[in-house]
Amino acid sequence: MFISSRSFEPPAMHSRLRHLTTLENLPRSCIERLLDRALSMRDACAHGTRKLDLLAGRTVLNLFFEPSTRTRTSFELAARRLGADVINFDIGFSSTSKGEELFDTLHTLEAMHLDAIVVRHKVSGTPEELVRHAMSGVSVINAGDGNRAHPTQGLLDVMTIREHRPDFENLAVVICGDIKHSRVARSDVQALTAMGVREIRLCGPAPLMPTQEEFPRCTFVEDFDEAIGGADAAIMLRLQKERMSATELPDEAAYFARYGLDTRRLARAAKGCLVMHPGPINRGVEIASEVADGAQSKILEQVGNGVFVRMAVLGELLGR
Amino acid sequence: MFISSRSFEPPAMHSRLRHLTTLENLPRSCIERLLDRALSMRDACAHGTRKLDLLAGRTVLNLFFEPSTRTRTSFELAARRLGADVINFDIGFSSTSKGEELFDTLHTLEAMHLDAIVVRHKVSGTPEELVRHAMSGVSVINAGDGNRAHPTQGLLDVMTIREHRPDFENLAVVICGDIKHSRVARSDVQALTAMGVREIRLCGPAPLMPTQEEFPRCTFVEDFDEAIGGADAAIMLRLQKERMSATELPDEAAYFARYGLDTRRLARAAKGCLVMHPGPINRGVEIASEVADGAQSKILEQVGNGVFVRMAVLGELLGR
Amino acid sequence: MFISSRSFEPPAMHSRLRHLTTLENLPRSCIERLLDRALSMRDACAHGTRKLDLLAGRTVLNLFFEPSTRTRTSFELAARRLGADVINFDIGFSSTSKGEELFDTLHTLEAMHLDAIVVRHKVSGTPEELVRHAMSGVSVINAGDGNRAHPTQGLLDVMTIREHRPDFENLAVVICGDIKHSRVARSDVQALTAMGVREIRLCGPAPLMPTQEEFPRCTFVEDFDEAIGGADAAIMLRLQKERMSATELPDEAAYFARYGLDTRRLARAAKGCLVMHPGPINRGVEIASEVADGAQSKILEQVGNGVFVRMAVLGELLGR
Numbered sequence: 001m002f003i004s005s006r007s008f009e010p011p012a013m014h015s016r017l018r019h020l021t022t023l024e025n026l027p028r029s030c031i032e033r034l035l036d037r038a039l040s041m042r043d044a045c046a047h048g049t050r051k052l053d054l055l056a057g058r059t060v061l062n063l064f065f066e067p068s069t070r071t072r073t074s075f076e077l078a079a080r081r082l083g084a085d086v087i088n089f090d091i092g093f094s095s096t097s098k099g100e101e102l103f104d105t106l107h108t109l110e111a112m113h114l115d116a117i118v119v120r121h122k123v124s125g126t127p128e129e130l131v132r133h134a135m136s137g138v139s140v141i142n143a144g145d146g147n148r149a150h151p152t153q154g155l156l157d158v159m160t161i162r163e164h165r166p167d168f169e170n171l172a173v174v175i176c177g178d179i180k181h182s183r184v185a186r187s188d189v190q191a192l193t194a195m196g197v198r199e200i201r202l203c204g205p206a207p208l209m210p211t212q213e214e215f216p217r218c219t220f221v222e223d224f225d226e227a228i229g230g231a232d233a234a235i236m237l238r239l240q241k242e243r244m245s246a247t248e249l250p251d252e253a254a255y256f257a258r259y260g261l262d263t264r265r266l267a268r269a270a271k272g273c274l275v276m277h278p279g280p281i282n283r284g285v286e287i288a289s290e291v292a293d294g295a296q297s298k299i300l301e302q303v304g305n306g307v308f309v310r311m312a313v314l315g316e317l318l319g320r
Numbered sequence: 321m322f323i324s325s326r327s328f329e330p331p332a333m334h335s336r337l338r339h340l341t342t343l344e345n346l347p348r349s350c351i352e353r354l355l356d357r358a359l360s361m362r363d364a365c366a367h368g369t370r371k372l373d374l375l376a377g378r379t380v381l382n383l384f385f386e387p388s389t390r391t392r393t394s395f396e397l398a399a400r401r402l403g404a405d406v407i408n409f410d411i412g413f414s415s416t417s418k419g420e421e422l423f424d425t426l427h428t429l430e431a432m433h434l435d436a437i438v439v440r441h442k443v444s445g446t447p448e449e450l451v452r453h454a455m456s457g458v459s460v461i462n463a464g465d466g467n468r469a470h471p472t473q474g475l476l477d478v479m480t481i482r483e484h485r486p487d488f489e490n491l492a493v494v495i496c497g498d499i500k501h502s503r504v505a506r507s508d509v510q511a512l513t514a515m516g517v518r519e520i521r522l523c524g525p526a527p528l529m530p531t532q533e534e535f536p537r538c539t540f541v542e543d544f545d546e547a548i549g550g551a552d553a554a555i556m557l558r559l560q561k562e563r564m565s566a567t568e569l570p571d572e573a574a575y576f577a578r579y580g581l582d583t584r585r586l587a588r589a590a591k592g593c594l595v596m597h598p599g600p601i602n603r604g605v606e607i608a609s610e611v612a613d614g615a616q617s618k619i620l621e622q623v624g625n626g627v628f629v630r631m632a633v634l635g636e637l638l639g640r
Numbered sequence: 641m642f643i644s645s646r647s648f649e650p651p652a653m654h655s656r657l658r659h660l661t662t663l664e665n666l667p668r669s670c671i672e673r674l675l676d677r678a679l680s681m682r683d684a685c686a687h688g689t690r691k692l693d694l695l696a697g698r699t700v701l702n703l704f705f706e707p708s709t710r711t712r713t714s715f716e717l718a719a720r721r722l723g724a725d726v727i728n729f730d731i732g733f734s735s736t737s738k739g740e741e742l743f744d745t746l747h748t749l750e751a752m753h754l755d756a757i758v759v760r761h762k763v764s765g766t767p768e769e770l771v772r773h774a775m776s777g778v779s780v781i782n783a784g785d786g787n788r789a790h791p792t793q794g795l796l797d798v799m800t801i802r803e804h805r806p807d808f809e810n811l812a813v814v815i816c817g818d819i820k821h822s823r824v825a826r827s828d829v830q831a832l833t834a835m836g837v838r839e840i841r842l843c844g845p846a847p848l849m850p851t852q853e854e855f856p857r858c859t860f861v862e863d864f865d866e867a868i869g870g871a872d873a874a875i876m877l878r879l880q881k882e883r884m885s886a887t888e889l890p891d892e893a894a895y896f897a898r899y900g901l902d903t904r905r906l907a908r909a910a911k912g913c914l915v916m917h918p919g920p921i922n923r924g925v926e927i928a929s930e931v932a933d934g935a936q937s938k939i940l941e942q943v944g945n946g947v948f949v950r951m952a953v954l955g956e957l958l959g960r
Binding site for chain 3: 365370371389390393394396397400599600601603609620621623624626627
């Protein structure tokens with residue numbers, strides 16, 4: 001069943017976003033609007049609507065300077081399901097493409113009359129640089145920049161939590177792992193803060209922890225047994241194996257013993273604590289298989305919501 | 321000219337396939353139904369129908385763990401011509417992605433609400449593993465697993481033979497080359513057996529031959545001159561050059577002298593013997609140029625039929 | 641807004657091109673027809689038409705034997721905006737795919753019922769070879785072969801010039817850089833000659849200059865200060881850094897000092913001299929940043945026109 005795009009237009013009374021580079025300073029009302037839209041798209045899909053025509057004739061370009069099949073695929077599906085064309089512009093992943101060269105690429109792409117550029121780059125701040133240098137009406141969507149932001153991940157995480165626990169003011173959320181280098185953690189903290197969550201606990205090996213100054217709103221807890229205690233949601237971050245050596249932990253088993261989420265630890269959390277992970281998971285490193293596959297795991301819900309959140313963002317930024 | 325999908329629905333009275341991982345145990349009636357459907361799609365195309373809308377709004381994902389531009393392109397064309405969206409999910413070809421990791425990838429993709437996964441993997445049995453672990457309504461289509469099965473190749477081969485020689489009960493088919501490591505040979509044998517072919521002769525260098533136990537239905541013939549004698553179709557397999565060293569044959573010229581199909585040998589076959597090859601051909605290794613380009617060569621017909629067979633399979637698996 | 645394809649049909653009275661492999665011998669009337677068509681498509685786009693259905697149901701295949709994200713993307717966008725499906729057939733860039741192997745690939749692709757093949761290959765003459773060996777009604781479009789031709793670049797360059805200076809008979813155009821190895825230069829010279837330009841000056845380091853015999857129509861000027869004098873358009877070619885060593889110039893700064901376009905040199909040109917470059921530019925090598933970004937720079941206009949020229953070419957070759 002194909003349905004018209006009309007019913008997916010958001011209510012009028014708001015200033016529409018033109019870019020999405022970070023969740024910083026995004027008001028709760030705006031986040032909720034995006035989540036509501038994602039939800040209505042998910043409902044339509046569940047009722048057999050496979051494709052909308054909201055972005056028919058629009059072109060979305062995936063500009064990935066870091067490889068990421070999952071996120072790229074999620075954006076590609078989101079754009080296609082809104083009727084947009086998608087172009088994958090695969091820049092050599094070896095070349096960092098900085099400065100002038102990056103802006104020349106941007107301007108070249110703009111000159112081809114694109115509607116949106118979904119960008120991933122290892123240098124933090126690249127999406128804002130693209131916004132600053134954009135000359136046309138192109139929208140920039142950050143699909144992850146350095147350790148700074150991954151806003152659609154932040155949105156899909158609060159969408160997943162909201163579905164099960166809409167009472168954010170009562171929730172304690174723990175984020176565990178390599179917080180220091182994690183753009184997911186940063187976007188999650190911003191999204192959760194905007195949603196008015198009661199408490200955010202950050203936990204991880206000391207060398208992988210950020211400064212308290214950067215996260216004044218968060219509680220730093222060294223011991224994961226303590227951090228998980230009474231938590232309503234646990235967001236486990238993926239451990240980049242090359243970071244391992246920075247810690248005092250000799251191997252993955254040692255990491256798992258200290259920071260892995262297993263059934264024993266999950267039992268310390270609040271009843272029904274949501275288990276989350278941005279994926280791909282390292283079983284037996286961040287998370288035990290029985291927890292990843294258990295009833296409390298929302299990991300695949302996150303993936304599903306990711307497509308709808310990205311549809312909502314594209315609709316917000318590009319919709320007529 | 322665009323036409324409605326209705327006329328391409330198969331007749332009701334059958335249990336529709338949900339996956340296609342192998343041709344083993346597929347009844348002749350099911351194979352014929354798929355071939356008839358492929359044929360009617362080919363006829364429609366010949367009459368100017370360039371695109372059907374049978375799968376409008378559906379998403380087909382190409383999940384190739386081995387590179388294969390030709391087969392991937394054939395599936396991509398087939399899906400697009402049915403109106404589906406196609407996503408190429410290019411997994412690093414270096415990583416084999418086994419076990420848990422593979423299933424996590426599967427579940428992640430399923431969570432994005434795909435309709436079909438076309439998979440190629442060097443490990444035999446991977447498609448069945450995906451079927452076993454699939455949690456949603458996704459259909460799995462095997463585009464080649466290890467040395468085990470390549471069912472759409474088997475279908476397109478019998479489609480090509482059927483067109484010229486529908487009297488399978490009278491036919492002797494010879495398959496020549498590296499049978500042992502060939503998924504094409506295995507799927508061809510299954511398809512030809514189901515179609516009731518009179519005789520299947522297997523021929524190749526001893527180290528590249530399977531056991532008679534595995535192919536009880538086939539005649540093993542060591543000498544290619546003898547094997548081709550009176551044959552109605554010859555399916556020449558591609559020689560993987562790295563396999564050469566396993567044989568006693570010093571080089572490609574020696575292979576060609578023993579197992580290559582040239583005009584002299586073709587003259588020993590039955591009149592009008594069909595010359596087939598799954599491609600890409602090594603001229604002067606498996607086949608002489610004048611035979612590959614000769615009137616009896618059906619190699620390009622095979623390629624053309626491949627797209628329509630894949631359309632038929634996608635239509636069968638995903639059609640409403 | 642979607643509009644019908646009808647208004648974009650060219651006027652009847654002409655023999656339609658079936659392939660575009662070179663601009664050699666293409667009459668001015670044919671070039672003007674393509675440019676007019678590109679212009680009308682650009683106008684439609686500017687008025688909100690994002691997509692035409694001229695090529696609905698057609699399939700365009702990008703067959704790139706050399707990597708080129710920009711040109712490939714431009715062709716992909718052009719084809720999609722005409723409603724065609726696009727398949728990227730990524731041949732391993734390491735294999736040159738010559739002779740028989742190339743033609744087997746061609747025939748395989750033809751057997752899949754494609755409508756057009758957009759080909760880039762490092763061996764000059766490959767597109768013509770494909771035309772010669774094509775067996776079906778497929779159209780071949782050259783996206784650059786060796787140092788020989790890049791016809792759509794030639795077209796977009798004269799389209800850009802025509803817009804600002806339609807009085808070709810009054811124009812002196814300078815082309816500067818590695819002329820010898822440049823397919824852009826060759827196609828530009830052919831297009832400019834067909835358009836009746838007054839003078840074409842070629843300038844570059846002696847080892848990177850072609851013979852006068854090859855370019856009888858052009859003026860060879862060794863000194864760039866002299867060449868740019870009074871010029872109405874300057875086409876600066878990209879310097880392949882590996883060519884540098886062939887020159888007597890020790891480094892990029894030395895190249896820039898001798899052949900770079902800076903404001904001082906631009907002041908020697910005619911008032912309003914158009915600054916052009918096929919991209920991607922090497923700032924401070926072929927061109928100074930202030931010139932590349934200055935008011936006279938038409939570099940991004942070239943990129944924009946490139947998409948519309950390719951739409952016009954696809955429409956000419958494939959339109960009903």
